[in-house]
Amino acid sequence: MKLNSIQPAEGSRSERKRVGRGIGSGLGKTGGRGHKGQKSRSGGYHKVGFEGGQMPLQRRVPKVGFRSAVNRHTAELRLYQINAMDADVIDLETLKKAGLVGGATRKVRLVNTGSLERAVTVRGIHVTAGAAKAIEAAGGKVE
Template sequence: MKLHELKNVPGAVHRKKRVGCGEGGGHGKTSGRGGKGQSARSGSSIRPGFEGGQMPLYRKLPHRGFNNYNFRAAYATVNVGDLAKLDASITEVNAGVLVKAGLVRDIDDTQLKILGDGEIGRALKVTAAKFSASAKEKIEKAGGQAIVVGA
């Protein structure tokens, strides 16, 4: 079987529904929108949860709990193995170096965390907000430094 020999399963292809093309077409007059009212008008859209002015269910029910999403600490993560792939001329690694190398995206609202996946064979002076225990161990074992800053 070749790509140009493929056929659709019978019943898979339908003609486009043509609304508003006369009563004989089956979708004339109101064009499937029912009779009058807000949803029959063009450009109508009612937001989810709106109940026509009645007190909506989500406002009737009590709200409990706390959401910490706005106050979370967001981290951009880089593995030790990725640090090993950096240019050999680089001896000091920080967020700016990693952004230039393309290992992390813009670091404005996030902090940098180094994780321990992979191996590193040369001494690097790494500056980050956090290190995993295995990452710190691998960096120091290779003769480098793991410096915690601005955590």
């Protein structure tokens, strides 16, 4: 193979339209632009979302929603999910390895939902008051 023999795959590139070359071409006279109107003229341009002077949709519709950067990397975990894990020490790394939280997670909040049947040590994770009581009742501890 030589650099001068390289060609694109067959059918991957179509030839450009040659407009305004007579009626037989199918793109003569108006050149595929239709009749009259702003789009038919050279320099006929309007910005994206422009509705001819009518208030555009993106300005008519009210602004809704807010995504806090603080809570974006925070995951919520429940007590019954810890039961399925076989680790005795629960921290952010073991939760990521178990697939209970995503890789981008920076903070985990443990809430009191379900029950805990074994003693575990929770380290470096925010634990609600109810969850802390449940962990200590099961013989575990919160660090």
